[in-house]
Amino acid sequence: MLNKNEIIQTAKQVLHTEAKGIKSIISTINENFVKAVELILTTKGRVIVTGIGKPGYIAHKLSATLMSTGTPSFYLHPAEAIHGDLGSITKDDIIIAISNSGETSEIVNILPTIKLIGAPLISICGNASSTLAQFASCHLNAQVQQEACPHNLAPTTSTTVQLALGDALAITIMQAKGFTDKDFAFYHPGGNLGKIRLKTVKNLVKMQNRKAFITSEKNIYNAIFVMTDSGIGAVGVIDKNNILLGIITDGDIRRQLKVYPDLLNKNVKEIMITNPTTINENQYVSEAILVMEHHKPRPITVLPVIDDKNHFLGMMHITDIHH
Structure with a gap:
């Protein structure tokens, strides 16, 4: 023994x-x-x-x-x-x-x-x-x-x-x-990887219900509350017709605090990222993951989801694929 x-x-x-x-x-x-x-x-x-x-x-x-x-x-x-x-x-x-x-x-x-x-x-x-x-x-x-x-x-x-x-x-x-990982998911439709990655982005956003947005006349103070509620550290900025104008992330706010002591009162349009990287609702989740991972100069963790007319549908977060 x-x-x-x-x-x-x-x-x-x-x-x-x-x-x-x-x-x-x-x-x-x-x-x-x-x-x-x-x-x-x-x-x-x-x-x-x-x-x-x-x-x-x-x-x-x-x-x-x-x-x-x-x-x-x-x-x-x-x-x-x-x-x-x-x-x-x-x-x-x-x-x-x-x-x-x-x-x-x-x-x-x-x-x-x-x-x-x-x-x-x-x-x-x-x-x-x-x-x-x-x-x-x-x-x-x-x-x-x-x-x-x-x-x-x-x-x-x-x-x-x-x-x-x-x-x-x-x-x-x-x-x-x-x-590719998309091919892998295709041959593994019964596994969790296949089930998630072969979904369209639209289906994932609907499942996660991440409609984190704020209208363009609001200020940063309001944006922080929306970010906190969504739990993903980002918010889409839209106009009255639900057209995506830009996004703001918690990182953007932290960086701008050094420049603007009164940042909370500033309009969201003043610091938002215009022309952000987006993903169309009909693309696959596997494609969205590649967009986030290969983003330059560094990977990103959130993607605004839009339709063919640039209407904002919600936010996709990298952690959504694990849920």
């Missing part, structure tokens, strides 16, 4: 060993990785990922990550493949096979048929001289010196490295495709 200190030390040692395994393969990322990415980007079919045992779980995860980031993929169990499921592979597909030894019999047995079909094969394994690596169109090195298991038997460091390599592959492909 381990004591408290031994439990902590064992956990730290496992993490150190696995981190060392990942760090050791960084220097092996080379032209083979580039070739693997190019093969996947140019394939006309699906990315079929296979593996058995612990690497099989990694294969499942890699396939799921590829699907969620816009690359058609599915997992193929090698034992099922050899009993008929090889029929799901076409010459337009690409195969990723994961095995630590590169000699896993269930995978080795399907390699000749894959070659006859004509589908390119990417191997992720720890032995460059193995049957799998030699059969592959492209080999990605996943070799580790030591499993985290004290007996150097249970797949631990090796599967962590396979997982990390798979993630590196999937994310590189995602970036090469220009896959």
Whole structure:
């Protein structure tokens, strides 16, 4: 039975060993990785990922990550493949096979048929001289010196490295495709991210009910009360026809206090930001987030929402996406 200190030390040692395994393969990322990415980007079919045992779980995860980031993929169990499921592979597909030894019999047995079909094969394994690596169109090195298991038997460091390599592959492909957070939300409509980011700004503003505005004849004293009630530190300035003229933020007021000791009595038009950055009601929330994050010279946290005729509809705050 381990004591408290031994439990902590064992956990730290496992993490150190696995981190060392990942760090050791960084220097092996080379032209083979580039070739693997190019093969996947140019394939006309699906990315079929296979593996058995612990690497099989990694294969499942890699396939799921590829699907969620816009690359058609599915997992193929090698034992099922050899009993008929090889029929799901076409010459337009690409195969990723994961095995630590590169000699896993269930995978080795399907390699000749894959070659006859004509589908390119990417191997992720720890032995460059193995049957799998030699059969592959492209080999990605996943070799580790030591499993985290004290007996150097249970797949631990090796599967962590396979997982990390798979993630590196999937994310590189995602970036090469220009896959955006809007695309991510599109493929995750059931998740909170998808539900919020695929909403139009109009729907979000209606849901949050942030109609923080003040008419142009009011003074700063009045604006502060509206800001306080809204809780977002900004207020839209409108005319009598509800046309947006500008906005005032709590930061604007703090800065102007240094210049005007009698600021509270000044008309809002005197310090408001004219021609502020806005977002149209029909744009997606994901687009509004990008506008706020990429605003120059610095990101902003609020956006006035307007319709096609510049009527003020409300304020969107960056925190609205988390509610």
